[in-house]
Amino acid sequence: MRRLLLALAALAGLGAALGLGIGLRTDLADFLPAGRTPASAFLVRELQSGAATTLLLAGIEGAPPAELARISRETAAGLRASGRFDFIGDGTLSLSEAEQAFLFRYRYLLSPETRPEAFTAAALRERLQALLDGLRSAASPLLTRFGFADPTGAFLGLAREFLGETRVETRDGAWLAAGKGPPRALLLARIAGSGGLDAASQQAAIAAFRAAYDAARPGPARLLLSGPGVFGAEAARAIRGDVELISLASLGLLGGFLWWRYRSLLLLGLVAVPLGAGTLAGFAATALVAGGAPHGIAFGFGMTMLGVTVDYPILLVSLRRPGEALADAAARIWPTLRLAAAAAATGLAAMLGSGFPGLVQLGVFAGSGLLTAASVTRWVLPALVPRARIAPQPMPRPVAAALRALRGRRRLAFGLVVVALLVLAASGGPRWQRDIAALSPVPAAAQALDAELRRQLGAPDVRLIIAVGPGTEAAVLAASERLGAAIRPLLGPEGALEALDLPSRWLPGPATQEARRAALPGADAAEAALREAIQGLPFRPGAFAPFLAALAESRALPPLTTAGLAQEAPTLAARLSPLLTRRDGTVRGVALAQGVRDPAALAAAVAALGDPAILLVDVKAETEGLLTDYGRATLLWALAGGGVALGLLALGLGGPGAALRVAAPIGGALLVTLAALAVLGEALTLFHLASLLLLAGLAIDYSLFLARAPDPFSDAEVALGAVLNCAACTLLTFGLLSLCGTPVLRGIGLTVSCGVASAFLLACMLAPRLADA
Amino acid sequence: MSRRGFLLLALLPWAPARAQQPGFEALMRRFAALPESRATFTEEKAIPELDLPLPSTGLLAWQAPDRLEKRTTSPIEEVLRVEGGRLDYARPDRGIHREFSLEDQPEMRALVEAIRGTLAGDAAALRRHYEVGFAGAAEGAWRMDLVPLSLRVRAAVQRIRLAGRGAQMLEVDTEGNGGVTRMRITPQP
Numbered sequence: 001m002r003r004l005l006l007a008l009a010a011l012a013g014l015g016a017a018l019g020l021g022i023g024l025r026t027d028l029a030d031f032l033p034a035g036r037t038p039a040s041a042f043l044v045r046e047l048q049s050g051a052a053t054t055l056l057l058a059g060i061e062g063a064p065p066a067e068l069a070r071i072s073r074e075t076a077a078g079l080r081a082s083g084r085f086d087f088i089g090d091g092t093l094s095l096s097e098a099e100q101a102f103l104f105r106y107r108y109l110l111s112p113e114t115r116p117e118a119f120t121a122a123a124l125r126e127r128l129q130a131l132l133d134g135l136r137s138a139a140s141p142l143l144t145r146f147g148f149a150d151p152t153g154a155f156l157g158l159a160r161e162f163l164g165e166t167r168v169e170t171r172d173g174a175w176l177a178a179g180k181g182p183p184r185a186l187l188l189a190r191i192a193g194s195g196g197l198d199a200a201s202q203q204a205a206i207a208a209f210r211a212a213y214d215a216a217r218p219g220p221a222r223l224l225l226s227g228p229g230v231f232g233a234e235a236a237r238a239i240r241g242d243v244e245l246i247s248l249a250s251l252g253l254l255g256g257f258l259w260w261r262y263r264s265l266l267l268l269g270l271v272a273v274p275l276g277a278g279t280l281a282g283f284a285a286t287a288l289v290a291g292g293a294p295h296g297i298a299f300g301f302g303m304t305m306l307g308v309t310v311d312y313p314i315l316l317v318s319l320r321r322p323g324e325a326l327a328d329a330a331a332r333i334w335p336t337l338r339l340a341a342a343a344a345a346t347g348l349a350a351m352l353g354s355g356f357p358g359l360v361q362l363g364v365f366a367g368s369g370l371l372t373a374a375s376v377t378r379w380v381l382p383a384l385v386p387r388a389r390i391a392p393q394p395m396p397r398p399v400a401a402a403l404r405a406l407r408g409r410r411r412l413a414f415g416l417v418v419v420a421l422l423v424l425a426a427s428g429g430p431r432w433q434r435d436i437a438a439l440s441p442v443p444a445a446a447q448a449l450d451a452e453l454r455r456q457l458g459a460p461d462v463r464l465i466i467a468v469g470p471g472t473e474a475a476v477l478a479a480s481e482r483l484g485a486a487i488r489p490l491l492g493p494e495g496a497l498e499a500l501d502l503p504s505r506w507l508p509g510p511a512t513q514e515a516r517r518a519a520l521p522g523a524d525a526a527e528a529a530l531r532e533a534i535q536g537l538p539f540r541p542g543a544f545a546p547f548l549a550a551l552a553e554s555r556a557l558p559p560l561t562t563a564g565l566a567q568e569a570p571t572l573a574a575r576l577s578p579l580l581t582r583r584d585g586t587v588r589g590v591a592l593a594q595g596v597r598d599p600a601a602l603a604a605a606v607a608a609l610g611d612p613a614i615l616l617v618d619v620k621a622e623t624e625g626l627l628t629d630y631g632r633a634t635l636l637w638a639l640a641g642g643g644v645a646l647g648l649l650a651l652g653l654g655g656p657g658a659a660l661r662v663a664a665p666i667g668g669a670l671l672v673t674l675a676a677l678a679v680l681g682e683a684l685t686l687f688h689l690a691s692l693l694l695l696a697g698l699a700i701d702y703s704l705f706l707a708r709a710p711d712p713f714s715d716a717e718v719a720l721g722a723v724l725n726c727a728a729c730t731l732l733t734f735g736l737l738s739l740c741g742t743p744v745l746r747g748i749g750l751t752v753s754c755g756v757a758s759a760f761l762l763a764c765m766l767a768p769r770l771a772d773a
Numbered sequence: 774m775s776r777r778g779f780l781l782l783a784l785l786p787w788a789p790a791r792a793q794q795p796g797f798e799a800l801m802r803r804f805a806a807l808p809e810s811r812a813t814f815t816e817e818k819a820i821p822e823l824d825l826p827l828p829s830t831g832l833l834a835w836q837a838p839d840r841l842e843k844r845t846t847s848p849i850e851e852v853l854r855v856e857g858g859r860l861d862y863a864r865p866d867r868g869i870h871r872e873f874s875l876e877d878q879p880e881m882r883a884l885v886e887a888i889r890g891t892l893a894g895d896a897a898a899l900r901r902h903y904e905v906g907f908a909g910a911a912e913g914a915w916r917m918d919l920v921p922l923s924l925r926v927r928a929a930v931q932r933i934r935l936a937g938r939g940a941q942m943l944e945v946d947t948e949g950n951g952g953v954t955r956m957r958i959t960p961q962p
Contacts, residue, residue: 097928099924133818133821134828135818136818136829136848136849137845137851137864138843138845138847138851138853138862138881140818140820140954141880141881141883141884141929141930141947141949141950142880142929142953144822144949144950145880145928145929145949145950145954173876339788424852532893538823538825539823539824540821540822540823540824541820543820543822552902618775707833
């Protein structure tokens with residue numbers, strides 16, 4: 001007993017040391033493989049570190065509009081002061097005086113209107129007449145300010161282009177959501193930094209946001225916050241909530257069940273030792289293979305898979321004959337246990353070949369954990385409690401009778417499998433889950449809020465993204481300009497899409513800027529053209545001197561680059577930065593479509609360009625493709641692993657016939673489980689596949705221990721009881737999991753509990769009939 | 774009011790005074806009591822870069838609490854309608870119709886809030902946007918000097934001078950960018 005406690009304490013200490021020393025990774029970056037097509041590679045990169053991952057959307061409601069506006073303004077001021085955000089959109093978006101002056105200076109290089117024909121006498125005259133007309137109108141204060149230095153309207157055109165895009169109503173310096181419903185102020189913030197799902201910095205930014213909001217003395221108002229970072233936190237909270245409840249409930253149920261069956265606290269400790277040792281070994285092996293912290297997802301799944309190892313001590317204790325030492329019992333069942341563990345580990349090890357970093361880690365973790373747990377059961381447990389006298393209570397009489405009656409009912413088993421096959425054939429098998437949203441652990445209410453805020457803010461459609469580049473800054477901007485020219489005819493309220501936000505919208509490429517500079521007339525030509533244009537119009541001589549001076553200055557300006565923009569016009573640079581990212585000296589651009597009505601027309605226009613630097617990514621189709629690819633690969637590797645495990649069984653049992661007999665209930669259980677999932681309408685995901693692997697590992701135990709020929713000591717009856725206890729333990733834990741709200745956890749729970757029940761029953765039916773009951 | 778009356782008004786000894794004085798508050802109350810008013814206007818814009826001022830004429834309409842319309846009929850056709858924070862701009866002769874948020878148009882806002890704030894009798898709104906100078910004289914004549922508080926607005930509009938008699942606004946002079954726009958208003962019954 002003391003040794004057992006010491007062992008448990010040592011495991012706990014070692015576990016804490018490993019956990020604290022190495023830790024877990026939680027970023028998705030190294031769980032996903034790099035995509036294999038350019039489109040999927042782009043998508044994975046966007047998922048990991050794209051502009052979309054750094055966005056926070058907020059709504060404030062529950063107060064009168066004026067109060068909401070005040071809270072919004074003060075929150076925005078707090079956010080700006082925090083320095084954690086690149087960009088805050090709150091309705092006060094405007095260019096500072098310095099930025100306006102800068103934009104004014106660069107107007108001829110930035111304006112698409114700068115063409116040689118814009119500066120002829122005829123064109124200028126038209127512009128001067130328009131200016132005069134404008135001066136008569138209500139726009140005169142604006143035009144007297146800018147019109148004489150900029151009669152062609154280049155600057156005002158730019159300002160309209162840069163600032164006039166928002167369709168959100170502004171009131172008292174805050175965005176207010178349009179439409180019915182209670183008033184709601186809207187805010188948009190982009191977290192500073194290179195982006196990516198770095199959970200810590202996302203959390204820090206969210207905390208900063210909430211702090212700025214609280215500092216604005218919100219009173220009775222409520223803050224609604226959304227965005228990928230918030231989603232991550234919501235998902236973690238949802239999963240944690242589910243898991244805590246389930247762990248507590250299943251711990252209680254499991255403890256109660258084991259106490260009922262064994263009347264021994266010792267057993268509870270014994271069960272924990274192989275599981276703990278397996279977890280530690282798996283963790284260490286994965287850390288070695290991954291060259292660092294294992295991934296959280298691999299760890300979580302691996303732990304689930306190691307649930308198999310709870311069976312080992314239960315089998316050991318249950319199969320001990322009366323009066324037999326635990327060490328002798330361990331030696332006696334070792335060949336079977338070894339075979340079961342080796343076959344299950346082989347099946348999991350197949351994932352090593354998949355090439356997906358996440359699955360490789362999972363395979364290493366679960367495989368090494370299983371083998372360690374089996375070895376610990378064989379050699380360590382007997383040493384810890386050498387004189388343990390734990391024996392299972394006899395099975396309740398009706399259960400024993402029912403199970404005895406089931407033994408050897410091959411035809412029943414056959415019938416069950418045939419029914420499963422028929423169901424699968426009739427239903428076409430379970431669907432493969434293609435919608436990534438269904439996988440999301442984010443609560444549906446949070447997803448709905450996000451969609452609503454996005455719509456109210458007019459945030460870009462994330463279904464279609466156009467990748468531009470990679471290349472140099474100049475090359476990417478030039479490609480962006482080609483894309484813009486090709487899409488322009490499709491824009492508008494009647495067109496295929498509402499708008500397209502391009503990197504070149506904020507900064508034209510250097511070649512374009514040079515061409516515009518070259519299009520500006522020389523001093524003499526400009527003066528002559530102006531003199532001719534002004535004939536008969538009521539402008540005083542010299543009225544346009546600032547214009548002539550600006551032309552001369554512009555002809556000497558060097559083209560503006562992203563570096564220059566960042567220095568002189570931070571507001572514009574903040575708009576450009578999510579569309580143009582530089583990493584390791586390579587620049588990549590994205591174009592975001594808004595209000596896409598005709599995706600096919602957009603795709604056709606991009607395809608017609610035939611430009612290798614421009615790639616349209618249909619996010620939905622690509623994620624579906626990725627999911628299908630991962631699923632297919634996992635399935636293939638699982639099948640391969642199954643084949644190898646079968647070979648191992650043949651080797652261990654002395655012939656393919658025996659191996660097939662043991663494997664039959666496993667195959668049958670998989671079919672029955674798939675049929676049950678199809679009937680329940682569950683769509684298959686990677687997580688279901690991983691659960692099927694776990695199921696196969698469990699089923700091997702049942703099948704192997706039940707298939708052993710019955711011997712005179714009525715071992716068969718004892719083995720049946722032991723396996724029943726194992727199956728019941730698994731059912732208790734995974735059955736609860738299938739009640740979870742989180743789709744992924746529910747999927748695992750359903751799969752494993754269906755599978756365990758059918759595997760146990762099938763193994764029972766296929767087991768040799770008792771000689772005489 | 775006769776031409777002579779105007780002259781007299783201009784010669785009155787305008788004592789610069791803070792807007793808290795009782796005359797200002799009383800005038801604001803008189804304006805606040807008027808739910809609507811209509812007027813015609815003539816306007817002359819003097820712009821230093823132009824040889825001659827640009828004249829225009831049209832109609833003004835006010836409807837409490839916050840709706841103001843300025844309809845220019847000659848020489849161009851133009852409708853400027855403000856309601857709440859929205860600005861409707863139309864050039865029927867050009868088929869142009871646009872909607873703006875007043876917030877985004879500081880130059881326009883300066884003018885709108887001055888006229889609207891006065892017509893609404895909203896002293897607080899005036900003080901929120903301007904430094905208000907007020908002077909009253911005999912027979913209910915008054916004059917108001919509004920200097921925008923916002924630096925951004927002041928870049929375009931440096932000062933707005935309003936003058937009137939009783940709850941009637943008769944003159945609006947807007948100074949900005951070295952030019953002056955003079956609006957003369959004739960109230961309609």
